[in-house]
Amino acid sequence: MQHNNNIKPHHRQLRRRTQSRLPHQPREMVHKTEPEKKRSSTSIPAYINQSLELVVTRLEYRRLLAELELSELKGFVDDKLRYEYDSTAEILYIPPMPSVRHETFSAKVSRETEAQLVKIANGPKNETSEFASKISTGRSGKVYLREFDSDDDDLELIKDWIEREPDEQFQHEGAVYPGVVFEIASSQSRKSLEKVAWDYIQYSNGSIKVVVGFQLGYDKDLTARCCTWGSFSILRQIIPQSNQDVTHSSLSSFAPSEVVELKEPTPDITITYAQLATFLNQAESMQQVKQLENEETGAKKSTRKTRKRKREATPTELPIKRERQFLEQEKRVERMTTRQDRAFRGRK
Template identity: 30%
Template sequence: MLPLLDTTVKVASTTNLQYSSPVDNATPSRLPPSPPSSDKSRRVISRQAASILRLRLLPEEYIRVLADLEGDEHLKSYVEEEIRYDYDAATQYVTIRMPSRIHESFIEAVAIEIYTQIQRLSRENIENTALHHILNGIRVTGSPDITLGDRSADQKDAVTKRSPDKTFQHDEAVHPAVVMEVSYSQKRKDLPRLADSYIMDSKFNIKCVVGLDIEYKRRERDADEERAGEAVVSIWRPGTEEEGDEIVDVCKQVVENDVFRSGDRHSQQGSLVSTLADFAPTLLLSRLPEAERNLRTEIPYTTLAEFLSQAEKTQVKYEKGAGLLEPKPKNPRKRKLTPDPELSDGREAAFRDLEEANARKASDAESDYEEQRNEALNLQTSERRRSRRRRVQGVQQASG
């Protein structure tokens, strides 16, 4: 993350970050190798595929970056609001993601459907006070930053930070209970370890991780149809395993790469199923009978496939400009320079003076231009008149 902050948002801060990692010219570059040269022109950034950047950062460097950000409110706000990134203290990597329009549209549709079903269950059980209270306290909580201790890191104060794609959290819980991640080609191999970190490093406070792997392939040039890849769902929950003479707590994958849409766009049989036990704190669930703890939300794979297809169609319309547009404004007001809202009265007055001076300068320049233009026109007119008189005099002399 440090190189990104140092180059991308440098104008927002004068913070000078020093890195503890020694520089060794003999060490191979941590950046990926440059692609082979090609005479074909390519887009620098694809609006279809989600972008991902991975950089090495030691735990002490990461902690220092966080401390430096605390001293720069503008830069801190930019990072918190605009950059979705994970930091893994064990692997010592920062992973910066920029999800695509397809990923964002798809995960939003899935979350809305799950929440709609939870609300329906809440209304259906309004007479059951305890159950209704638990159901009514479940919220969709977006993509919050989650800070976890890392049990596998060498340093005791090392922290792991995650930015999940979507979460569900109960009003009375400290942490989200359900995390949803949409994966793509660069991230797919990381999902099992990511799920393990969510569940184990949260000490089972995160109770369910849903991975939706949607392989999106680029359109062929001038082709109307997308070439979609296989889309699968995986689910992880807390579990136990025998290890020698002990029973140990583990993160267990209970659904493994279950296909909900084939590569040729056909939806498959099955459903994405969650239970109330996934969403609510165990202390609250202990007051309910087992049948109520196992109340389900269920999204058929046909519906998941429809959500994905709609997200892809929206992307195609955006790229082609084929959707509806509002009529352009007939006479839009020109943008005016406005002072920063945080300017003091004195600085605001100076800002107004500068704005007025610029306006006068522009007006004077326009006046000078008009004067010069009029002088040029007058000169051209006088020259044409003199030329005409010379021609008339020449004709008269010749005839005489």
């Protein structure tokens, strides 16, 4: 029992230090993007580009999850719908559907990070390369934050929890939480990157070491911002478009020291701000290609003429009622075939 008493004050002290170092007004990366062309109000439903916040009690949320387990919508919700829940505020948050620009930018930043991790893993065989080889991406899987101040170590008795779905996360196979998290937002999103970064670091008890936030320019505000939050520090810089300036995360940030304590110095995962600007420009170009007609953008498409017919649904794709009808029809055909076989044998 004495050992546990020594550990708990350290956890609380870590939280206090984390709270005191997080900034209120992070300075911004300056990157001017091209204005997006106005979408037709009739072509895209308004709710697609809007976030949604609902007041949902803990009990209501648990009931909702239980009902979804029995619903035909569960597959759709798990595959297509992103949602987050904060039991401390009893808020269910549904972000806007990610745009092509959002997803393209996220994929490019993620691939660059993965490529550098693979390069380290394939380098000289040592503790560092072994560590890098055990880091994988979790994409936008759920992160359950439950490390709240409590005198009870049983997590099942902790009433408060927060569910987050980051745009990207990198996690060591021996860690409970990802070490590095990426969050991407447009300025029209109501989700505060600072609040989200705070939740990740505070309620993982510092196990999530780095949160990199990208706020993409939108509508009249064309300034793209980038900020990196850490467990004990904040990288606060104005980011000019220069090849020499980089955003970086130390390799040791990808897992807590309780998992593996690497000898310093460790390699950095770095992406230059010029690269980030290129990724964003490419993402915006892809967005325009998707929005405008192929003839106007110069995008290529196949000129082949093919006959098209509807694909017949397989039994696994049929609704329950139609599936019963399908099975009954199969049985009728089977009975008819049996009678015909008997008649044929009778003519011997």
